[in-house]
């Protein structure tokens with residue numbers, strides 16, 4: 001009897017999902033960037049652009065006429081992505097450059113060549129990210145989430161900010177996450193050496209993205225370079241690659257999730273929307289301002305994180 005009821009219930013749920021599939025998909029897709037801004041003559045740099053949200057962002061901005069530089073750790077995968085962008089839009093000006101955010105030497109080498117060869121940078125999208133890796137360290141000994149998602153992008157931005165100021169008006173888009181709500185900055189154990197939880201390490205790094213955005217915006221006042229952070233939505237991408245359970249959940253629930261193209265909309269919106277030209281230090285989701293957790297609004301924590309990040313990277317950034 002119980003089994004019959006269970007099967008009947010499951011059948012009913014499946015039927016409802018199939019019946020309402022178009023409505024479910026429309027709701028899951030979220031908001032679209034409606035701006036038709038053209039980016040002829042503009043240069044864009046996107047990290048982690050070989051797949052997922054980054055690749056879709058690159059395609060959209062290339063279709064608007066921008067020169068798009070795709071910074072990827074795996075150049076072969078990057079070239080495949082660039083080829084598929086060119087196949088979708090034959091006039092796309094996309095190029096791939098090697099950048100491993102888990103290695104500060106790679107970041108410095110990337111920036112050195114970039115500054116030599118590229119004379120303007122109007123849009124920087126710090127999109128690359130890792131989630132729920134087993135405990136691993138970057139080449140420089142940083143815990144992988146904080147190392148790649150925060151410190152790697154912090155260093156990259158510090159090296160390119162002068163060029164962005166000279167290219168102003170310019171925008172920085174920091175791809176964070178709703179996960180920042182569940183994070184806190186563990187100043188006493190920044191690299192999770194005392195205890196490690198892969199989910200919390202991801203949340204910490206995404207909170208660091210929000211705090212970095214806040215502090216950078218404060219420091220960039222009056223420069224005509226803006227910076228905003230983004231939650232892209234829950235997107236069916238390769239991000240879950242380190243968690244079998246999450247990969248299964250994302251596959252089963254794919255109808256309720258955003259596609260990478262849908263997930264790219266808020267990054268694109270923050271990069272191009274005319275109405276955001278002077279907006280800085282804010283957090284967006286679904287192409288609209290979004291809630292920031294109290295720990296992401298603390299100016300004191302943001303300043304402390306800035307100092308700790310400089311110290312960890314051995315840099316000065318005033």
Ligand SMILES: NC(=O)c1ccc[n+]([C@@H]2O[C@H](COP(=O)([O-])OP(=O)(O)OC[C@H]3O[C@@H](n4cnc5c(N)ncnc54)[C@H](OP(=O)(O)O)[C@@H]3O)[C@@H](O)[C@H]2O)c1
Nearest residue numbers: 048052053073100101102127128129177234235237238239
């Ligand atoms: N998917 C979601 O539901 C979701 C939700 C909230 C926020 N986000 C954020 O959105 C961003 C993009 O994620 P996604 O969903 O598009 O995931 P994805 O498909 O896994 O893309 C992540 C990108 O980051 C790159 N990357 C990883 N480690 C790197 C390193 N050391 N150096 C340079 N690049 C590196 C990856 O390169 P490889 O392909 O070579 O590994 C890949 O291109 C991330 O910052 C993520 O935290 C995603």
